[in-house]
Amino acid sequence: MRFLHLADLHIGKRVNGFSMIEDQKFVFEQVYNVIENEKIDGIIMAGDIYDKPVPSAEAVKLFDEMLTRLVSINLPIFVISGNHDSAERIGFGSDILSAAKVYMSRVYNGNLQKIELEDDYGKINVYLLPFIKPATVKNIYKEAEIKDYDDALEYVLSQEKIDKTKRNVIVSHQFVTGALRSESEEVSVGGLDNVSVENYEAFDYVALGHIHRAQQMGRESARYAGTLLKYSFSEEKHNKSMTIVDLKEKGNIEIKEIPVKPLHDLKTIKGKFSKITSEEFYKELKKEDYYRAVLTDEDDILNAIGKLKSIYPNLMSMEYDNTRTRSYSVVDNVETGETKSPLDYFEEFFEKQNGRKMSEKQRNYLLEILGEAREESHETN
Structure with missing residues (x-):
């Protein structure tokens, strides 16, 4: 079975005040062409569908148009919520949509959604795991000792009975330790959101979202698809792409990337x-x-x-x-005010702000001002 792995669409995003809607429409046309030309059998969207939990009307409209067009091709579509999404909004109507083979992740309630597919090599189990936080898992499993994101993910996956004789795919939106980040991603202080790739050991393919640079994590079959567009100047050297995954017999996976051309680089x-x-x-x-x-x-x-x-x-x-x-405004704590005159401080400040010393004319002008200030002070006292 051939999957198209997408992630982090961030529909409705604005970059430095510029709306990305037209740019997103442009690359979505390339997505449709790849689906047709590469004979894709299933589509994965690994979270951050929208850029905000409450997306704009034009963002919702664009995603609605995208899903409508994809449904007409009659392929299974797997969508999970990411940290930028509202899990409730992404999960809305999931039972109804599943009749059209659109599988939207529900709010995590202690059960992973599993969708069974079949091809010439047998059964494939696709698991949907929306973005989870430790607090979410603690509320469901009161007895569990959950200290961080890694504990939460490990515990959630340990509750599932994964048949390792079958081919298993998981769609997940988390930060795997070691991934190369960009400025446009949300970062937790101290790396508290890190999870280990070993948690996904039971899965033949791990379709990851959250990180904007396409990359493999630990093994070739655990991958971030990356964004279709550059969303910060820290990404300007990235080669944006779509990821195609050929899941053949158990243990045989082929992966290739299709370059994406932006409307505006x-x-x-x-x-x-x-x-x-x-x-x-x-x-x-x-x-x-x-x-x-x-x-x-x-x-x-x-x-x-x-x-x-x-x-x-x-x-x-x-x-x-x-x-x-390029100069640094470093405060000198060694010399005290008793050894520096006001003129010294002004000269030092000027040099650090402008990268050069005062001219003689500027220095004389400052001396004149300081002299007048001292005279006024004496008169007041």
Whole structure:
């Protein structure tokens, strides 16, 4: 059986204020083409269907259009909720939808949903495990000692009698220890959300969601599909793709990735303002892509963003990388106020903020101001 493994669609997401809806529609067309051209037998969506627990109307509309189109192909569709989703909203109407072979994960209640499929090699069991938290598991299993996410996942899976003679697939949305993260993902302080890949040992294929970079975890058959689009500039070097999984006889799995082409790529342009606004620089670029501009000019450029947007209409952000921004504002605790004059402090502050010393003219002007301040203080006293 050939599955298309997708995850982290984040429908309705906005990146630096830009709506990704049109970009998502564009890549979804590629999903439909892959399903047809690659003769897919089943579709997996491993969580974070939406970007928010209460998605926008246009996000719900787009997912509705997607499901309607996929149902018309008459393939089983497996969908779980992720940490960005509302488990209740994803699970709404799950019993009704299952009649159309759309299997939406229900709110976890102590039982894993299991869907049985069959192909030329026999039975395949597909298990749906929505994103779970330790508190959720503790509320269901009062007797269990659950300290963290790893304990929760281990306990949940230990309650299931998995027939290891059959081919078993699990769809899960958790952070497996060792996965390479991106800035656009939610991160728990101290890695408290880590789970071990060994917890999934009973499953022939582990269809993971949550991490935005496509990657295998521990073994080739435990994989994050990654996002279809880049959702932060930390992802600009990622090669986005769709994952196809061929589940043949027990122990025989083949995996391949199909590249995804974005409507607008996410890129960084860097250099002096005069350089990145020159036609020679941008003539080979796709100016409609999403850009982050990093200016290396030492002095601020008046209305730089407005001028850059006249060339790069989808400019998402602008920042400076120069002597001033690279300097660190470190407080010197060694010398006390008794050994430093106010002028010393002002000069030190100026240098750390601007990456250069005061000019003689600036220093004399400051001395004049400090002198006037001292005179006014004496007069007051």
